[in-house]
Amino acid sequence: MSQSKVSAENKIPSQAELISLLECYQAGRFSDAEKLAQSFTEKFPQHPFAWKMLGAILGQTGRLSDSLAYMQKSVQLSPQDAEAYNNLGNVLKALGRLNEAEASYKQAITLRPDYAEAHSNLGNTLKGLGKSDEAEASYRQAITLRSDFAEAHSNLGNVLKALGRLNEAEASYRQAITLRPDYAEAYSNLGATLKELGRLDEAEASCKQAVFLKPDYAEARYNLGLCLFYSEQYGVALKEFELTDIGLSKSYAIRCSYLQDEESIFYERLDSLISQGQANAVIGSVICCSEIKYGVKRENPFCNEPLQYVLKTDLHEQYDFDEIFIKSIKDVLTDNSISFKPQPFLTNGVQTAGNIFAVKKISGTEIESIIIAEVEKYRDHFKDSDEGFIRNWPTSYKIEGWLVSMRSGGKLAAHMHESGWISGSVYVNVPVKSETNSGNLVLCLDEQVQTQELKGPNSQEHIIDVETGSLCLFPSSLHHYTVPFEDKENRIVLAFDIMPN
Numbered sequence: 001m002s003q004s005k006v007s008a009e010n011k012i013p014s015q016a017e018l019i020s021l022l023e024c025y026q027a028g029r030f031s032d033a034e035k036l037a038q039s040f041t042e043k044f045p046q047h048p049f050a051w052k053m054l055g056a057i058l059g060q061t062g063r064l065s066d067s068l069a070y071m072q073k074s075v076q077l078s079p080q081d082a083e084a085y086n087n088l089g090n091v092l093k094a095l096g097r098l099n100e101a102e103a104s105y106k107q108a109i110t111l112r113p114d115y116a117e118a119h120s121n122l123g124n125t126l127k128g129l130g131k132s133d134e135a136e137a138s139y140r141q142a143i144t145l146r147s148d149f150a151e152a153h154s155n156l157g158n159v160l161k162a163l164g165r166l167n168e169a170e171a172s173y174r175q176a177i178t179l180r181p182d183y184a185e186a187y188s189n190l191g192a193t194l195k196e197l198g199r200l201d202e203a204e205a206s207c208k209q210a211v212f213l214k215p216d217y218a219e220a221r222y223n224l225g226l227c228l229f230y231s232e233q234y235g236v237a238l239k240e241f242e243l244t245d246i247g248l249s250k251s252y253a254i255r256c257s258y259l260q261d262e263e264s265i266f267y268e269r270l271d272s273l274i275s276q277g278q279a280n281a282v283i284g285s286v287i288c289c290s291e292i293k294y295g296v297k298r299e300n301p302f303c304n305e306p307l308q309y310v311l312k313t314d315l316h317e318q319y320d321f322d323e324i325f326i327k328s329i330k331d332v333l334t335d336n337s338i339s340f341k342p343q344p345f346l347t348n349g350v351q352t353a354g355n356i357f358a359v360k361k362i363s364g365t366e367i368e369s370i371i372i373a374e375v376e377k378y379r380d381h382f383k384d385s386d387e388g389f390i391r392n393w394p395t396s397y398k399i400e401g402w403l404v405s406m407r408s409g410g411k412l413a414a415h416m417h418e419s420g421w422i423s424g425s426v427y428v429n430v431p432v433k434s435e436t437n438s439g440n441l442v443l444c445l446d447e448q449v450q451t452q453e454l455k456g457p458n459s460q461e462h463i464i465d466v467e468t469g470s471l472c473l474f475p476s477s478l479h480h481y482t483v484p485f486e487d488k489e490n491r492i493v494l495a496f497d498i499m500p501n
Contacts, residue, residue, distance in 0.1 A: 056087060067091050082112035086121060093125050101125045116146040120155055127159050132358045135159045150180040154189065161193050164339045164354025169193050184214035192223050196353060198342035200231045218244040225252060234260050248418060251282035258286050263294055274301055279388045282418050284477030289446040301388045306475040307462050309387065310443060311378050315370070315426065316469040324366045326468075329428045329494060332361050333405060345413040347484075349406035349491075356401045356494070367494075371399065371424070371471075375498055378422065378473045389475055394421060394500035401496030403428075410491060411484040414447040420476030420497030427470040428494055431487035439485035441466050447479045 054070045071088040078084050089104035105122035108115055123138035139156035142149055157172035173190035177183055191207035194200075204227040210220035221244040228237035234256040241253040250273055257266035270290070273283060284302025291297055303309060315321050332338060332352075341353035356362050382390050404412070417423045430439055444461035463483075464472055474480075476497060485491060 064091055064094050068095065080111060082108040082115050082118065085111065086115065086118045089118070089121055089125070093121070093128070098125050098129050102129065114145050116142045116149055116152065119145065120149065120152040123152075123155055123159070127155075127162070130358065130363050132159055132163050132363070133360050136163070148179055150176045150183055150186070153179065154183065154186045157186070157189060157193070159358075161189070161196070162354050162358045164341070164352050164356070164359070165337070166193055166197050166339055166341060166353045170197070182213055184210045184217050184220060187213065188217065188220035188223050191220075191227065195223070195227055195230065196341050198344070200227055203227045204231065218246050222246040222249050225249060229256065232259075248280060248282060250278065251280055251286075252418070255282055255286050258290060258293075266290065267296070270298065274298065277301065279392055281416065281420055281476035284389070284475065285416050285418075285446075285479070288477065292446050302477050303387045303389050303475045305387070306478045307443060307445070307460055309382060309385070309389075310462060310464070310472065310474045310478075311381060312464060312466075313374060313377075313471045313473075314469055315374075315471050319366075319370060321469045324370070325426060325428055325494070328361060328365065328367060329403060329492065332356070332359065333403060333492070335361070343404075345415045345481075346404065346406070346410070347413075348408070348410035349404055349412075352403045354402075356403055357399050357496070362401075368399065371426070371496065374471055375399075375422065375424070375473065389421060389477075394498075396501040397421065397498050398501055399496055400499055401494060404493045404495055406482075406485075406491040408486050408488065409484055410482075412480075412482045414444065414479045414481040416447065416479045417476045417497045419499055421500055422473055422498045423476045423478075423480075424471065424473045424496050424498070425466075426494040426496075427466045427468055427472075428492040429489060430466055430468045430470070431485055431489040431491055434486050437463060437465075437483045438487075439466065439491050440464060440483045441472060441480060442483065443474055443478045443480045445479065 056067070068088075068091050071084070071091050074084045075081070075088055085104050085108035089101045089108065092098075092101035092104055102122065102125050105118050105125060108118040109122065112118070119138050119142035123135040123142065126132075126135035126138060136156065136159050139152050139159065142152040143156065146152070153172050153176035157169045157176065160166075160169035160172060170190065170193050173186045173193065176186040177190070180186070187206050187210035191203045191205075191210065194203035194206060197203075204224065207220055207224035207227055210217060211224060214220065221240050225237045225240035225244070228234075228240060229252060238253050238256040238260075241249040241256065250269075254266065254269050254273060257269055266286075267290075270283075270286070279301035281302060284300055284306065287298050287300045287302075288306065315325070319325075338359070339353045340350045343349075343351040357368055362368060379390070379393060385391070406412075425441065433439060441464040442461055443464065464470075466472065
């Protein structure tokens, strides 16, 4: 290699040039910063800073795939730069390459063990990988390193909420807000947690503060709408839902109109959503309910005949149910780290908080793999159907679940799972039936069948005779309730929703 070639490759930008590039980037003048960084990579090809900055600029402007190559080049040129590995991890995570992101963050931490941001980012990735316990440890390490790290406190709240430890999650969000009083995301997440705890007035106040701080924050408005909806302030909830375009918000607005008995407004909104091709469990439910209530038939984009898509399976026939399910789930119920939450539909029983599939004793176990396998069998069983929920089956989905343990006299009132695609229940223990239908599951088209208020010639319900080892799968648009039972043993059920990602 000639001396001139070596000299060119070893050239470095001046301090003034580096400052100029950094100032452009920090001022948000990304077009100017990109041109400058690109020129630096050509003039100083062995200097890592320009590659790092160019990768960051492309990431900020949404060109993640292009950004990745520059981030990788930055790491190659500066293998001892912890920040470069952290930045590379951010791009990999945004691209959904979580295992690679995990490795990159861990390398950043190896190079700089006191790198609080990398610990927090690693926690986010581990949470995405379903490694909730490890994610919690990463967030706590970030907080140990930087006690005033508001984002890490909020992130810790997120994983604690997923693990069902709602009181601890509340404390984490409140600490984040103490450190950053303008932290809209923490207020919104605190509101969602307080809603789960049944403290609707406090939840509403927290979500309102999030909206005040960030008026265009769609998720906060959606959470506020849910608080208002569940406290039966349907008119106010409707206004909030109409101000956001988050997935189910328009469908909740439809349901608000239905519950307010505004028939003309209801059908105007419903027909608009149907014409847009919207299909989810809420729309499916309100169409079925409105046919009973108003006597008007509409084509249902989710499922016209949901009671025809109920599938019951005996898991005893294929699996060691006692060893896989009963032993594991009873172990979870006696674990002192598991939290429970109020459930307004539940009488004489308890329900776990958070997603039970985020708990180490369930996540990644045979229980999860069996349920996913049975869901795929369900889909295959009805593969020739032209119903919307089969035809438009989500390309990617997640499973969220909870345990319900009822004592003698226990029952669930009629309700549906608005966020689900299909819902299911595994009957871990069904006590001896003192009467024919004691403890059985009842599936129905509308939530008022149970009280008989709207029961008429168009109303339908289906009683499922359940026993220990039964698995029941059904479209989430169906309402369901349980028949009370009397026995000294508890009725234990693992309930879950398959939800689109």
